[in-house]
Amino acid sequence: MSIGLLSLIILVLAALGYVIGRRKAVGQVEGDIRKLHSLPPFYGRITALLTAVPAFFLIAAWLLAQPLFLENKAISLIDPAELPAGKSAELMMADVRRVAAGLNMLEARGDEVGPLLASPTALKTALNGAGVVLETEPTPSTLAATAALRDAGDTSRLAMTGAALLLALAGLAFGFSRINPEYRARNATEQFAMWLLMTSSLIAVLTTVGIVGSLLFESIHFFRLYPASEFFFSTTWKPQFGGGSSLGILPLLWGTLYVSVIALVVAVPIGLMSAIYLAEYASRSTRAWVKPAIEILAGIPTIVYGLFALITVGPLLRDYFASPLGLGTSSSSVMTAGLVMGIMVIPFVSSLSDDIINAVPQSLRDGSLGLGATPSETIKQVVIPAALPGIVGAVLLAASRAIGETMIVVLGAGAAAQLSMNPFEAMTTVTVKIVSQLTGDTEFASPETLVAFALGLTLFCLTLALNIIALVIVRKYREQYE
Amino acid sequence: MKDQRLETRVDTQTIKIEARKAQVYYGTNHAIIDVDVDIMDKTVTAFIGPSGCGKSTFLRCLNRMNDTIPSCRVEGSITLEGENIYDPRVDPVQLRARIGMVFQKPNPFPKSIYDNVAYGPKIHGLTRNKAELDEVVETCLRKAALWNEVKDRLQSPGTGLSGGQQQRLCIARAIATSPEVLLMDEPCSALDPIATAQVEELIDELRSQFSVVIVTHSMQQAARVSQRTAFFHLGYLVEFGETGQIFTNPKDPRTESYISGRIG
Ligand SMILES: Nc1ncnc2c1ncn2[C@@H]1O[C@H](COP(=O)(O)OP(=O)(O)OP(=O)(O)O)[C@@H](O)[C@H]1O
Numbered sequence: 001m002s003i004g005l006l007s008l009i010i011l012v013l014a015a016l017g018y019v020i021g022r023r024k025a026v027g028q029v030e031g032d033i034r035k036l037h038s039l040p041p042f043y044g045r046i047t048a049l050l051t052a053v054p055a056f057f058l059i060a061a062w063l064l065a066q067p068l069f070l071e072n073k074a075i076s077l078i079d080p081a082e083l084p085a086g087k088s089a090e091l092m093m094a095d096v097r098r099v100a101a102g103l104n105m106l107e108a109r110g111d112e113v114g115p116l117l118a119s120p121t122a123l124k125t126a127l128n129g130a131g132v133v134l135e136t137e138p139t140p141s142t143l144a145a146t147a148a149l150r151d152a153g154d155t156s157r158l159a160m161t162g163a164a165l166l167l168a169l170a171g172l173a174f175g176f177s178r179i180n181p182e183y184r185a186r187n188a189t190e191q192f193a194m195w196l197l198m199t200s201s202l203i204a205v206l207t208t209v210g211i212v213g214s215l216l217f218e219s220i221h222f223f224r225l226y227p228a229s230e231f232f233f234s235t236t237w238k239p240q241f242g243g244g245s246s247l248g249i250l251p252l253l254w255g256t257l258y259v260s261v262i263a264l265v266v267a268v269p270i271g272l273m274s275a276i277y278l279a280e281y282a283s284r285s286t287r288a289w290v291k292p293a294i295e296i297l298a299g300i301p302t303i304v305y306g307l308f309a310l311i312t313v314g315p316l317l318r319d320y321f322a323s324p325l326g327l328g329t330s331s332s333s334v335m336t337a338g339l340v341m342g343i344m345v346i347p348f349v350s351s352l353s354d355d356i357i358n359a360v361p362q363s364l365r366d367g368s369l370g371l372g373a374t375p376s377e378t379i380k381q382v383v384i385p386a387a388l389p390g391i392v393g394a395v396l397l398a399a400s401r402a403i404g405e406t407m408i409v410v411l412g413a414g415a416a417a418q419l420s421m422n423p424f425e426a427m428t429t430v431t432v433k434i435v436s437q438l439t440g441d442t443e444f445a446s447p448e449t450l451v452a453f454a455l456g457l458t459l460f461c462l463t464l465a466l467n468i469i470a471l472v473i474v475r476k477y478r479e480q481y482e
Numbered sequence: 483m484k485d486q487r488l489e490t491r492v493d494t495q496t497i498k499i500e501a502r503k504a505q506v507y508y509g510t511n512h513a514i515i516d517v518d519v520d521i522m523d524k525t526v527t528a529f530i531g532p533s534g535c536g537k538s539t540f541l542r543c544l545n546r547m548n549d550t551i552p553s554c555r556v557e558g559s560i561t562l563e564g565e566n567i568y569d570p571r572v573d574p575v576q577l578r579a580r581i582g583m584v585f586q587k588p589n590p591f592p593k594s595i596y597d598n599v600a601y602g603p604k605i606h607g608l609t610r611n612k613a614e615l616d617e618v619v620e621t622c623l624r625k626a627a628l629w630n631e632v633k634d635r636l637q638s639p640g641t642g643l644s645g646g647q648q649q650r651l652c653i654a655r656a657i658a659t660s661p662e663v664l665l666m667d668e669p670c671s672a673l674d675p676i677a678t679a680q681v682e683e684l685i686d687e688l689r690s691q692f693s694v695v696i697v698t699h700s701m702q703q704a705a706r707v708s709q710r711t712a713f714f715h716l717g718y719l720v721e722f723g724e725t726g727q728i729f730t731n732p733k734d735p736r737t738e739s740y741i742s743g744r745i746g
């Protein structure tokens with residue numbers, strides 16, 4: 001039975017639960033609904049929820065966990081003797097999965113798959129026709145594994161359908177049996193809603209934990225192959241594909257911070273001042289077009305900014321500043337990337353700060369103006385301090401954006417990892433190197449590739465620290481002012 | 483009290499603020515219509531009237547606070563010591579330093595109690611050093627009957643005070659700039675009877691230096707603190723005169739019904 005049909009059946013059961021739950025509640029008080037604890041729809045609703053929600057959770061959990069259990073059996077069937085040189089059983093499993101999926105597709109189209117399984121050549125042609133391209137003909141053990149995978153899939157699907165339907169029916173029966181006039185269906189619905197909301201937030205949290213966990217796992221892997229002290233304290237970054245690379249993060253971290261600081265030096269004053277202009281001085285009609293115009297900046301794809309850096313800003317800086325001052329002849333430079341990135345993050349600062357400044361109550365401005373302060377004194381001494389926690393938040397958001405940015409750096413600052421104070425020198429950042437390490441042609445288990453995860457983890461810790469600092473600052477001001 | 487009142491009659495001869503045919507519009511809503519009022523120097527003037535009759539609106543005209551409301555338009559003439567305050571040459575910032583205001587809702591700044599009171603003296607450069615500033619802050623807080631409650635926590639935020647304490651902080655803040663006229667919009671509406679009595683005492687004391695305009699919903703308060711009373715109704719100034727006369731012998735039947743509790 002397909003998932004769609006199964007869901008439909010569960011929904012029908014839930015609808016049924018609603019109708020009979022409601023009817024039972026009304027019937028028990030002979031139509032005098034004032035004797036019920038809750039209004040009749042609540043009795044229907046709680047029955048429907050008890051029917052549908054646990055069953056859907058079961059289906060979701062089952063589908064997520066299924067691959068883990070099914071593949072164990074199939075992988076054991078692959079004959080190591082048949083593996084082509086340099087391919088592991090895990091890699092073969094990718095083929096097995098594709099063949100299995102292809103066969104399911106063919107079957108769903110109504111093709112006969114029995115004869116195909118007998119002849120690997122026919123199978124390959126048929127799968128090619130269905131858009132599943134195989135490099136080699138499937139070997140007998142691959143076919144056996146495929147068959148085992150499909151079998152296990154079918155059994156599992158059947159078991160899931162049965163379990164989900166049973167659970168739905170059990171929920172329906174449980175909900176129905178609980179209905180009596182004293183039953184607080186309204187409160188129960190409320191509870192149910194709370195659990196549902198909590199589960200959603202839990203999913204978000206668990207995803208984060210999962211991402212960090214996988215980063216951590218691969219990083220540990222990396223540090224087994226490469227000394228952590230070298231990684232954190234070495235000042236050279238020179239990956240060599242034959243091995244013996246030096247993978248010191250310091251030049252990359254330096255580049256990241258240098259570019260981000262330049263970006264913030266550009267974005268914070270401009271963003272903040274335009275926010276103040278918009279919130280305090282601009283007339284309503286000016287504001288109506290200036291604000292969206294600034295926000296357009298946030299909508300430009302970063303690759304376009306990268307092009308702008310590469311073609312316009314880079315050569316401009318080189319010809320008018322770097323060369324005449326004797327500071328370098330490279331058109332890719334930290335300055336180029338920082339300036340362009342600064343322009344990109346202006347709207348993050350201005351738009352948020354504008355909203356925050358607008359949220360400062362008018363009564364505070366009146367209070368200050370009423371004491372004979374000028375508008376700019378009022379802004380400086382009353383409005384900005386009151387809005388500061390939010391402004392700090394906006395700035396740190398912009399900082400996180402700048403630290404995580406890749407495209408502008410690749411095109412604007414180049415890819416040379418080096419430690420230098422000269423802002424007209426080409427440099428590179430952590431994110432750029434993550435990309436280049438993973439797109440290389442090296443083996444996945446080598447330190448040259450795994451270093452990407454350690455870099456990612458470091459970056460994550462950096463932005464996390466930034467967020468924590470922001471939180472502390474905001475809380476401190478809250479305590480002081482609220 | 484009585485002989486004080488006699489005393490003021492002597493020096494209430496100078497007119498501080500004079501409004502003639504004042505009109506205020508909020509968009510198309512005509513909120514103040516043809517109001518003529520004279521605010522005497524060194525006198526307490528009370529504005530009374532039912533809610534929504536335009537007391538706050540008229541009060542805000544007197545120091546051009548209405549400039550901050552885009553839809554608001556003021557016509558007619560309002561003069562401070564003979565000079566039209568709506569003249570383009572008049573700087574509203576300077577004007578507001580001379581005519582201070584306490585708002586209907588307390589609005590302490592998100593700063594420490596000390597900085598709240600020191601705000602005006604600092605921006606206008608009224609003190610020469612820290613010691614002088616400390617003294618001004620203490621005097622103003624004492625006058626506003628708040629000193630004893632906050633003297634140990636001058637550095638804690640003003641927003642952390644109770645509603646009534648915040649209102650007294652705003653009063654302290656307003657008198658710290660030593661204005662010539664003090665406009666107070668229902669300064670006692672959030673205060674308990676003791677603090678109210680203290681603020682009324684302060685108002686009476688201020689009268690020796692400034693002229694005070696107070697909006698109030700309490701007839702007793704108007705009778706206690708003011709020498710002159712203006713009764714507003716639906717945007718019109720119905721009656722204006724000596725407080726004693728308004729309360730004992732009102733000329734207009736509307737005034738009579740309001741003070742005896744029949745309209746409002
Ligand atoms: N900012 C504003 N925008 C538009 N209309 C306003 C504004 N402020 C006041 N009004 C209108 O002006 C009229 C007078 O209001 P005002 O606040 O002066 O009354 P009030 O006498 O102070 O009342 P209360 O005793 O309740 O404070 C009311 O009709 C009100 O709706």
Ligand SMILES: [Mg+2]
Pocket residue numbers: 537538539586667
């Ligand atoms: Mg009012």
